[in-house]
Amino acid sequence: MMQDDKVIVCEKLTKRFGDFIATNEITFNVHKGEIFGFLGANGAGKTTAMRMLCGLSSPSSGKATIAGYDVYTQTELIKKNIGYMSQKFSLYENLTVRENIEFFGGIYGLSDERIKSKTDELLRVLGLKSEANKLVASLPLGWKQKLSFSVAVLHDPQIVFLDEPTGGVDPVTRRQFWDLIYEAADRGITVFVTTHYMDEAEYCNRISIMVDGRMEVLDTPTNLKHSFQARSMDEVFYQLARGAKRGD
Amino acid sequence: MKQFLAFVRKEFYHVLRDRRTLLILFGMPIAQILIFGFALTNEVKDSEILVVDYAKDNASWELLTKIGSSRYFNIRQAALSHQEILSTFRQGKIKAVVVFPEGFNEDLLHHNKAQVQLIADATDVNTANMITNYLSSIILDYQNQVNANLQMPYRITPEVRMLYNPQLKGAHGFVPGVMALVLMLVSVMMTAISIVREKETGTMEILLVSPFKPVLVIFAKAFPYLALSLVNVTAILLLSVFVLDLPVKGSVPLLFAESTLFIITCLALGIFISIKTESQQIAMLISLMGMLLPTMMFSGFLFPIENMPVPLQVISNIVPSKWFYIIVKSIMIKGLGISMLWKETLILLGMTLFLLLISLKSFKIRLQ
Numbered sequence: 361m362m363q364d365d366k367v368i369v370c371e372k373l374t375k376r377f378g379d380f381i382a383t384n385e386i387t388f389n390v391h392k393g394e395i396f397g398f399l400g401a402n403g404a405g406k407t408t409a410m411r412m413l414c415g416l417s418s419p420s421s422g423k424a425t426i427a428g429y430d431v432y433t434q435t436e437l438i439k440k441n442i443g444y445m446s447q448k449f450s451l452y453e454n455l456t457v458r459e460n461i462e463f464f465g466g467i468y469g470l471s472d473e474r475i476k477s478k479t480d481e482l483l484r485v486l487g488l489k490s491e492a493n494k495l496v497a498s499l500p501l502g503w504k505q506k507l508s509f510s511v512a513v514l515h516d517p518q519i520v521f522l523d524e525p526t527g528g529v530d531p532v533t534r535r536q537f538w539d540l541i542y543e544a545a546d547r548g549i550t551v552f553v554t555t556h557y558m559d560e561a562e563y564c565n566r567i568s569i570m571v572d573g574r575m576e577v578l579d580t581p582t583n584l585k586h587s588f589q590a591r592s593m594d595e596v597f598y599q600l601a602r603g604a605k606r607g608d
Numbered sequence: 609m610k611q612f613l614a615f616v617r618k619e620f621y622h623v624l625r626d627r628r629t630l631l632i633l634f635g636m637p638i639a640q641i642l643i644f645g646f647a648l649t650n651e652v653k654d655s656e657i658l659v660v661d662y663a664k665d666n667a668s669w670e671l672l673t674k675i676g677s678s679r680y681f682n683i684r685q686a687a688l689s690h691q692e693i694l695s696t697f698r699q700g701k702i703k704a705v706v707v708f709p710e711g712f713n714e715d716l717l718h719h720n721k722a723q724v725q726l727i728a729d730a731t732d733v734n735t736a737n738m739i740t741n742y743l744s745s746i747i748l749d750y751q752n753q754v755n756a757n758l759q760m761p762y763r764i765t766p767e768v769r770m771l772y773n774p775q776l777k778g779a780h781g782f783v784p785g786v787m788a789l790v791l792m793l794v795s796v797m798m799t800a801i802s803i804v805r806e807k808e809t810g811t812m813e814i815l816l817v818s819p820f821k822p823v824l825v826i827f828a829k830a831f832p833y834l835a836l837s838l839v840n841v842t843a844i845l846l847l848s849v850f851v852l853d854l855p856v857k858g859s860v861p862l863l864f865a866e867s868t869l870f871i872i873t874c875l876a877l878g879i880f881i882s883i884k885t886e887s888q889q890i891a892m893l894i895s896l897m898g899m900l901l902p903t904m905m906f907s908g909f910l911f912p913i914e915n916m917p918v919p920l921q922v923i924s925n926i927v928p929s930k931w932f933y934i935i936v937k938s939i940m941i942k943g944l945g946i947s948m949l950w951k952e953t954l955i956l957l958g959m960t961l962f963l964l965l966i967s968l969k970s971f972k973i974r975l976q
Contacts (some may be wrong), residue, residue: 439818439819444817448813449809450809454622454626462813463614467818468820469819552950
């Protein structure tokens with residue numbers, strides 16, 4: 361992979377809350393079109409790191425650029441160039457599928473024609489044409505999740521952040537969900553994903569594992585398994601997370 | 609701007625699709641106006657009274673016609689014993705009994721003194737007082753009529769004028785009160801709940817990650833409730849003018865301007881609550897206990913503030929609805945203009961700015 365196609369550059373990024381160091385000097389790069397797994401036990405500092413990368417919270421020290429924009433001064437530009445999907449399902453339940461798409465297209469400032477063509481395309485790809493005017497509340501969870509992802513990349517962001525996107529979804533739907541992720545990556549969208557499912561970690565190009573606010577390892581799943589002499593990512597994660605002092 | 613419109617449209621979908629919200633929004637003000645206007649009235653209207661006329665002479669007949677011609681009473685005549693009167697009261701059908709003793713006219717003519725007995729059902733003290741007062745004044749009136757024929761050296765007749773509300777309509781006090789109440793409920797509670805709901809469902813996070821400015825999120829959430837509250841003000845005013853016969857004496861544009869100011873006060877309060885709370889239930893509880901109760905108690909709409917102990921009178925000053933209530937009452941009933949109300953308006957304006965400021969400030973802190 362070329363060196364100048366980095367879309368996330370992080371250098372000693374740190375966030376302190378009083379005495380507590382939530383994220384401790386993490387340094388890493390993510391390349392364009394890469395699927396980057398961001399792993400760690402609960403309380404390891406993933407959410408805090410992700411909030412800084414999304415421009416939601418300001419770092420205490422360190423440097424980071426997202427899509428070429430600075431996390432301290434250019435948060436507005438960052439927000440325009442990223443998509444976000446959270447672990448909580450986050451579309452509006454009492455809006456129809458179409459209205460949700462139109463709303464999110466609207467707040468991202470897409471033109472009416474663009475929203476229209478995107479809506480048609482999305483409904484076709486997801487096979488939701490006949491459900492377009494149904495309330496989102498009536499869709500099964502798997503579909504909601506896929507729709508939620510599609511809405512997160514509606515404005516063709518450079519990077520999409522997924523915070524435990526497949527929580528509570530059955531394995532088949534999860535597999536389909538990952539098909540969507542691969543498709544997005546093929547279109548050149550960088551995927552930054554957190555998950556607790558280790559089988560999903562194997563789908564990533566590279567993964568990092570955070571322990572107690574620090575980024576302990578960063579490599580491809582194959583290399584990680586090799587260096588930890590583990591058969592699965594599960595074992596790698598377990599070996600690392602066992603040493604953690606924080607947690608819930 | 610386009611983003612803002614997309615947001616506002618979404619907000620209207622939310623409101624219009626939620627039946628419970630709609631019911632609170634539009635059902636409640638109408639129900640309150642009608643309930644306060646017709647059911648909870650403390651006027652005496654068409655009260656059933658029983659007349660026991662032992663005299664059956666000229667004077668008793670004249671007096672009876674006088675009582676009957678007022679719109680307050682429906683007269684039933686009967687010849688009953690004292691025991692029977694008591695049992696009719698127990699059935700609860702009549703509010704009062706007027707008893708003319710035998711020789712009423714005689715006494716009046718020859719002794720210059722006659723007696724009429726008024727018996728009222730005092731289980732409801734207010735009504736009993738009101739009825740006996742009305743009856744007494746009718747009797748007094750009759751007495752003056754009779755006296756007018758005689759040559760009396762001096763006589764003082766108090767002429768009472770009930771200013772601003774000559775017919776003593778109960779509606780006068782409560783329409784401004786209901787307005788304050790409804791606006792509080794709609795603007796504070798609904799705004800707080802709708803913002804907190806976004807936090808609960810996780811959509812707030814998505815909105816904050818979007819390029820849509822956080823402050824605009826808050827304004828876009830509040831805007832529809834401003835519009836809906838103004839619709840409510842209009843509805844209440846229409847009901848009060850056309851159903852309750854209570855005209856707006858002062859300037860309608862001024863009334864709307866003051867209402868808009870108060871709505872913004874309420875929205876700021878709602879926003880503040882929503883920033884400080886994490887669940888819809890808590891937001892609702894705080895809005896109800898913290899905002900609605902003080903409005904009921906301290907606006908002067910149900911309980912006169914002058915009768916309260918001094919500490920409570922002082923507290924009442926920090927309740928925005930009190931000032932709004934005064935303003936609306938003055939405009940609607942007394943027909944006062946801004947030149948008489950600038951003080952109250954300034955207080956309300958100050959409260960609004962203060963609330964907006966601290967809401968925006970705590971919102972910024974949360975974002976960190």
